[in-house]
Amino acid sequence: MRGLASSLLVLVAVAAAGGVAARETVGKTAPAYAPPPETSKFVAAPGVEAAQRYCLTCHSADYVSTQPPHMPAAFWQNEVTKMRNAYGATIPDDAAKAITDYLVATYTEPTRGGR
Amino acid sequence: MATNLSDRRSVLTGAAALLAAGAARGQAVTLPFGNGERPIKTYPEKRPMLVLTERPPQLETPFEVFDHGAFTPNDAFFVRYHLAGTPPRGLDAATHRLKVLGAVETPLDLSLADLRRDFPAVELAAVNECSGNGRGFSSPRVAGGQLGEGMMGNALWRGVTVRALLDRAGVKASAHAVEFNGADRPQMASVADFVKGLGVDHARNGEVMIAYEMNGAPLPLLNGYPLRLIVPGYYGTYWVKHLTDLTVLEQESQSYWMQKAYRIPDNDCACVPAGTAASATRPIGKLNVRSFITNLSDGQTAKASARALVRGVAFDGGSGISGVELSSDGGKTWTPASLGQDHGKYSFREWSAHVPLEHGEHLLVARAKSKAGDVQPLTANWNPSAYMRNVADPVRVVAA
Numbered sequence: 399m400r401g402l403a404s405s406l407l408v409l410v411a412v413a414a415a416g417g418v419a420a421r422e423t424v425g426k427t428a429p430a431y432a433p434p435p436e437t438s439k440f441v442a443a444p445g446v447e448a449a450q451r452y453c454l455t456c457h458s459a460d461y462v463s464t465q466p467p468h469m470p471a472a473f474w475q476n477e478v479t480k481m482r483n484a485y486g487a488t489i490p491d492d493a494a495k496a497i498t499d500y501l502v503a504t505y506t507e508p509t510r511g512g513r
Numbered sequence: 514m515a516t517n518l519s520d521r522r523s524v525l526t527g528a529a530a531l532l533a534a535g536a537a538r539g540q541a542v543t544l545p546f547g548n549g550e551r552p553i554k555t556y557p558e559k560r561p562m563l564v565l566t567e568r569p570p571q572l573e574t575p576f577e578v579f580d581h582g583a584f585t586p587n588d589a590f591f592v593r594y595h596l597a598g599t600p601p602r603g604l605d606a607a608t609h610r611l612k613v614l615g616a617v618e619t620p621l622d623l624s625l626a627d628l629r630r631d632f633p634a635v636e637l638a639a640v641n642e643c644s645g646n647g648r649g650f651s652s653p654r655v656a657g658g659q660l661g662e663g664m665m666g667n668a669l670w671r672g673v674t675v676r677a678l679l680d681r682a683g684v685k686a687s688a689h690a691v692e693f694n695g696a697d698r699p700q701m702a703s704v705a706d707f708v709k710g711l712g713v714d715h716a717r718n719g720e721v722m723i724a725y726e727m728n729g730a731p732l733p734l735l736n737g738y739p740l741r742l743i744v745p746g747y748y749g750t751y752w753v754k755h756l757t758d759l760t761v762l763e764q765e766s767q768s769y770w771m772q773k774a775y776r777i778p779d780n781d782c783a784c785v786p787a788g789t790a791a792s793a794t795r796p797i798g799k800l801n802v803r804s805f806i807t808n809l810s811d812g813q814t815a816k817a818s819a820r821a822l823v824r825g826v827a828f829d830g831g832s833g834i835s836g837v838e839l840s841s842d843g844g845k846t847w848t849p850a851s852l853g854q855d856h857g858k859y860s861f862r863e864w865s866a867h868v869p870l871e872h873g874e875h876l877l878v879a880r881a882k883s884k885a886g887d888v889q890p891l892t893a894n895w896n897p898s899a900y901m902r903n904v905a906d907p908v909r910v911v912a913a
Contacts, residue, residue, distance in 0.1 A: 486703035
């Protein structure tokens with residue numbers, strides 16, 4: 399009886415150590431990261447170069463194409479201002495105007511998945 | 514595809530059944546609001562998910578997942594990032610360090626092995642919900658990530674309490690707040706690093722924790738590997754991923770992400786008249802009470818029955834769910850639902866009810882009540898960032 403109890407204790411200890419070892423092993427694995435390639439693109443229209451140059455520094459084009467349709471021009475003006483003043487995007491004045499004009503002209507109508 | 518609010522979730526759920534096949538064929542799902550088309554793609558450690566944005570990666574859980582139990586599988590758990598260079602690369606649990614700095618007697622610099630060996634392990638079930646979950650349904654609509662309703666999940670988190678770390682370091686009497694920073698960094702010096710703050714009493718309440726496991730496995734990279742802050746009952750913005758630093762401050766956090774972003778109207782409803790600005794704001798905090806019907810979707814045809822099963826999940830900011838009521842007549846009359854197993858006051862609580870669904874159209878509405886006495890509103894509150902949405906939305910089904 400005593401012998402059995404000792405054996406059981408050893409078994410439990412081994413199991414516990416095994417559990418810790420397994421966890422440590424799993425925990426040490428640095429996961430590889432290979433996301434799907436970025437495919438969203440700005441709609442080709444006058445001003446798209448400025449949008450590509452500045453907006454894409456921080457986010458993919460789908461952040462724009464998924465915004466609500468039918469928003470007034472002030473919506474896009476506010477967004478460009480927010481990106482510059484709040485989020486710290488370094489966009490020169492002339493490029494900011496070109497981007498705003500491009501967004502108002504291009505993304506007021508529904509994008510219909512045009513990404 | 515522009516559909517109106519009465520068609521909410523219908524297109525999503527109908528297509529969700531085909532998600533796996535859709536991913537293989539490069540298909541998309543259309544959320545039921547303007548510009549709601551979302552590609553379905555498979556990211557590392559994830560099943561096919563709705564892609565809100567590719568960079569930073571923002572992935573939404575297919576809604577049907579929530580009908581399969583109180584816990585959200587790691588490979589289906591939503592992903593939300595702010596900065597472009599995310600997730601950070603080269604993270605390794607074997608070499609990762611967690612530091613406790615600032616107004617403490619003894620700064621700490623710990624490995625994951627130290628955390629596991631030197632501090633008691635705690636486990637807690639808690640819902641992580643994005644502050645803007647459901648923003649796409651806001652009326653009028655607002656700028657920001659146009660989320661459906663899949664930016665939430667419930668998991669069993671295992672790790673150590675922040676209190677244990679702070680007690681080991683010895684917080685100075687002058688301490689006021691704790692800042693939390695992760696390994697993600699902005700692309701440019703002009704962009705604010707993603708840092709969040711909690712009051713020092715909140716941080717050491719014994720529930721705020723640092724998780725190294727999620728549902729019994731190491732955290733997926735996209736959910737914060739190898740360490741993530743868990744702030745039970747609080748919106749996901751506080752749940753800093755890839756955690757590297759706790760800094761005890763003698764004043765409140767001055768982080769952009771506390772002082773300028775993630776702020777709500779400073780009133781009881783955290784709401785303002787639609788289309789107006791808030792005169793005063795405060796940082797977002799606890800989760801609003803909320804429930805969802807998970808086994809029936811809007812626009813669906815159901816089998817006519819004198820006793821039709823309707824089920825779903827409910828949660829709140831940590832008082833616990835006291836009850837869920839179901840209406841099959843658009844909110845005129847209500848039937849109490851049965852609550853499922855209690856996994857703790859921060860967890861999803863499953864619920865189910867039987868209602869008669871005679872031939873014809875029915876407006877199903879689920880409404881949860883928290884133990885704190887809060888009840889979901891029947892009309893949506895509005896705020897400029899569409900945070901904290903929790904309206905009891907009707908789900909239209911046709912019984913045949």
